[in-house]
Amino acid sequence: MSNVTKVSFLPDRRLPSALLDANEFRELTEYQRQAFNSRLRYIEEISVRIFEWPHSPESGGKEMLGGLELDVLINVGISEGHDNDRVISSWLIHHSWTIGISPGSLHRCLSEDLLNAFDISVPALTSNILVLQEWFIKQAEALRLLLTAFYEAKTFTQVMASYVAIDIVLAQLLAVCYRGRLNPKLS
Numbered sequence: 001m002s003n004v005t006k007v008s009f010l011p012d013r014r015l016p017s018a019l020l021d022a023n024e025f026r027e028l029t030e031y032q033r034q035a036f037n038s039r040l041r042y043i044e045e046i047s048v049r050i051f052e053w054p055h056s057p058e059s060g061g062k063e064m065l066g067g068l069e070l071d072v073l074i075n076v077g078i079s080e081g082h083d084n085d086r087v088i089s090s091w092l093i094h095h096s097w098t099i100g101i102s103p104g105s106l107h108r109c110l111s112e113d114l115l116n117a118f119d120i121s122v123p124a125l126t127s128n129i130l131v132l133q134e135w136f137i138k139q140a141e142a143l144r145l146l147l148t149a150f151y152e153a154k155t156f157t158q159v160m161a162s163y164v165a166i167d168i169v170l171a172q173l174l175a176v177c178y179r180g181r182l183n184p185k186l187s
Contacts, residue, residue: 013151015036015037016154016159019156022097024096028088032088035087036088039075042074043143043147044143046143047140049067049068050137050140051140053133053136061180061186065132065177066177068136068173068177072177076170077089093163094163094164097160098160101157105157106157109157109161110149110161110162110165111145114142114146117138117142117145118165118168118169118172120135122135122172123135123176125179126183126185127183127185132176132180136173139172143169146162146165150166
């Protein structure tokens with residue numbers, strides 16, 4: 001039996017019309033649009049891996065956190081370099097695509113449940129594996145809710161609110177993965 005995570009049950013989702021019709025998205029190259037869509041698909045795969053973690057051979061923690069750290073780093077584009085003709089960074093999207101949208105407007109697009117996900121306390125540095133798994137599963141649930149909000153968005157502001165929020169959750173995941181390297185309780 002293979003240790004490869006199966007993600008075939010993930011739905012094929014179309015990008016929302018509010019994004020497809022936006023000048024910002026239409027100005028991307030075909031490669032950049034495909035990369036944008038692939039990035040979202042990869043985030044769904046990351047959430048699946050987190051949900052499967054307690055049942056995986058990597059359930060000890062150190063291996064799982066290492067793999068998750070790499071997945072998130074790849075996803076946020078750190079390994080992509082600075083080839084602007086092929087890659088569009090999340091920072092550039094956050095900065096330039098939201099320039100005409102107030103933070104209050106973005107905030108109002110997110111449900112109370114999603115906003116609360118940002119405030120889930122980070123586990124203590126020396127948390128045991130069960131505490132870490134519980135925290136990561138809550139973050140994966142937040143990712144799934146945010147991805148659903150993204151794909152169901154009716155306005156460009158809703159698209160951008162969920163996109164920025166997805167990156168907030170990814171940053172939180174990455175920070176806890178880094179902290180795991182200092183956790184003597186992980187095998």
